[in-house]
Every structure is written in C-alpha cells, then in structure tokens.
Amino acid sequence: PVVTAITGWPLTHTRSPKMHNAAFHDAGIKGRYVKIPSSTDELPLIPEVIRCYSIAGMNVTIPHKQAVIPLLAEVSKTARGAGAVNTICNRNGKLSGTNTDIAGIAATVTGLGIVPRNAKILIIGAGGAARGAAAYLSSAGAEIHITNRTEAKAKELAEEFGGAVVPAADLAPTYDLIINATPAGMSGFADTLPVPTSVLSSKTAVFDMVYEPENTPLLAAACALGVRKTAGGKQMLIEQAKASFALWTGVIPNTAVMTAAFEEQT
C-alpha cells in the first residue's frame, strides 16, 4: 500500500486524514494517510521516519513549515520563494519539499474573479500563510499592501516581496481584495476581527484563510456591508490536499469526494 502522512503539532483537529483516505478509496488506490505528530525536538527525526517506513509523501503543518526546509535534499522554487514547505515527496529515499498551499491560494483568488496583475491587494499577517500569499501575488504582478500586528515582520515581507506596509490605523477602503492570513477569527483562538471594518467596502473581495467557523467574523462583517465576493479557507485546504495527493500518486483526486470528507462531522 501507499503510505502517506501528516506531521506537525498539534494534529488533533486535522481533517487531512479523512480527505486523503476518502480520495484513496475513491481512486481505487490501496493507500493510507496517517498522523505522525512531532514536536520541535522530534522534527529532525522525521526524514529517517519517512525512509524507514517507506512513506511516499508527507504533509507538514504548523509549526514546522519553515523549520523543515534545511532537512530536505531539494526544495522547489515556489516553496523556497515562500520560505515554507507543506509537502514532502520521497523518491527512493531522496526527500524533496514543495508548497501546495500556494495552489490553494491561487485557486481561491481566481475563483473570486480577481486577476492579480490588475489588483490592489491587502494581506493581513506576516507568518507562513501570508508569505505564501505574498510570494504568489507578487510573482503574478499584484500591488501588495501588508498589515500585521507586529509591524517589523510586515516590513520584512514587504521588502522581500516588493510591497508596502500599512499600519492598521491607516487602512483605507481602497482594495480589490483583502486576504486574512492570521488565525484571528478561528474558533477557540481569538473571536476577533483581524482589521477594523472601515477597510471594507462593497466593491472589495474578501478571502479569509480561516476555515472554522465557516462564517468567520471578517466574512460576516463583509456580508453585512454588502460584499458579494467572499471566500473562506475551505477551498484552499481542499486544493492543497488535491495537489499533494496528485504529487504522491500521480492521480488527481475527485474534489467532491474530498469536500464531502472535509465536511463530515466527527
């Protein structure tokens, strides 16, 4: 059987095993996607674990997306550009890293009808998820503004990807698209808006990477202000899972099957 896995900490609430195992079943592939939790101390052992158990591929999640890079023999241009790896492929013991989150971000942005080349886009946050968005959007030619709780981190990102830093107090409703790449609004984390609602206008599209709850505080505020183009983090999660599965198996999984598995209640 094809063994694939996810590592990170904590993995308690991850929906990836359900999505991948449903895709294996649907594609008629004898395969299993398992959880292999790893603390920061244990992460350096992961390459050996992959080789010992002949694991074909592994997703890497919080908090290891950046720390895993030096452990890999090869890192794709996109992953290196974003400074984050979420997918490892094992080819005869040689481990390569890539970033399929970016495919998920691109699919969501396109689905909102936004053409980056013509768009002024605000990214909220300066962590791994924000880096993925900034890397993709800057290479696609968008005008990027970045706002973050810690301004120094926003500056780093802005310098690296060619954007402008905007303090929260100076945000004006002039964006074609606003992307929340922070956990603000995630259930059980912080039930708050990541930016003041004064940055929203009915002409702005809003993409919140948070997928739980589905109607985040930011998306609810956007709807109340008449924003019609909104997206949560569900599509991004499903698209990155599809892209990882395709890399490992050579088979593009069925979106409806993965979506149903994502939505299944535990």
Ligand code: ATR
């Ligand atoms: P990820 O890999 O998911 O992007 P991360 O690297 O820990 O996670 O980055 C989290 C981002 O969300 C950071 O930009 C963080 O802001 P700081 O740079 O100030 O730490 C931001 N963030 C976290 N909690 C937040 C909150 N409650 N309100 C606003 N921003 C928050």
